[in-house]
Amino acid sequence: MTALVVTTENEIRKVPYDAPHYEVIQEAVGGHYELVRPRGLQEPYCMMVNEEGRLLGLPLNLLGCYLYGTLIHGAPIAGDIMILKLGCYAGEPDVVGMTDEETQRLGDRFMQLSSGVVHWASDEERKPTS
Numbered sequence: 555m556t557a558l559v560v561t562t563e564n565e566i567r568k569v570p571y572d573a574p575h576y577e578v579i580q581e582a583v584g585g586h587y588e589l590v591r592p593r594g595l596q597e598p599y600c601m602m603v604n605e606e607g608r609l610l611g612l613p614l615n616l617l618g619c620y621l622y623g624t625l626i627h628g629a630p631i632a633g634d635i636m637i638l639k640l641g642c643y644a645g646e647p648d649v650v651g652m653t654d655e656e657t658q659r660l661g662d663r664f665m666q667l668s669s670g671v672v673h674w675a676s677d678e679e680r681k682p683t684s
Contacts, residue, residue: 555651557582558637558660562613564668565675566661569636571651573643582636584612589649590631594621598640599660600649607632617664617672 557571559582571578579587579602588605595601601621604612608630618631637660641650652660664672 556654556657557651558657558664559634560615560617560637560664560672561634561675562615562632564616564672566664566672567675568654568657568661571638573641573648573650579636579638579649583607583634585610585633587636590622592618592621593623593626595637600638600640601631602636602638602649603631604633617668620667 555570555572556568557578559567559569561567569578569582583602583604584607586605587602590601590603591597592601601618603615603618604610610632612633615631615633615635618635619625622629622631624630637652637657638649639652639656640647642648643650661674665674
C-alpha cells in the first residue's frame with residue numbers, strides 16, 4: 555500500500571504506507587498532524603497536514619490550499635501534505651494506504667488540475683501503471 559506526499563515545492567511522490575504507521579505521517583508532514591477532509595477530494599480520500607504548520611511558519615502548500623478550499627474559508631494549509639484513504643484497520647475506523655494504481659491516478663489528476671505545476675518528483679513515478 556502507498557500514500558501520496560505533495561511538497562510545498564509542488565512535487566508528488568509515493569511513499570509506502572501500511573496502517574497504522576503514524577510515524578510515516580509525522581515524517582511526511584514534518585511534525586504533529588491532523589486529518590482534514592478537503593472539499594477537493596471525494597471520499598474515501600483524506601489529507602493529513604501539519605497541525606502547527608502556520609504557527610511554525612512553514613511555506614504554503616498550494617495544492618493543499620486548493621483541495622482544502624482556502625479561497626472559500628480563508629484557512630491555508632502550510633507544509634507538506636499526505637493523501638490517504640479513510641478505511642478500517644483491525645476492525646476500527648482509521649486511515650489506510652492506497653494501491654499503486656490509485657496513487658498514480660490521483661497524482662496524475664493533480665498534475666492535470668495544476669496544468670503541470672504540481673509534478674512527479676522522479677521519472678520512475680511518472681510511469682503510468684498497467
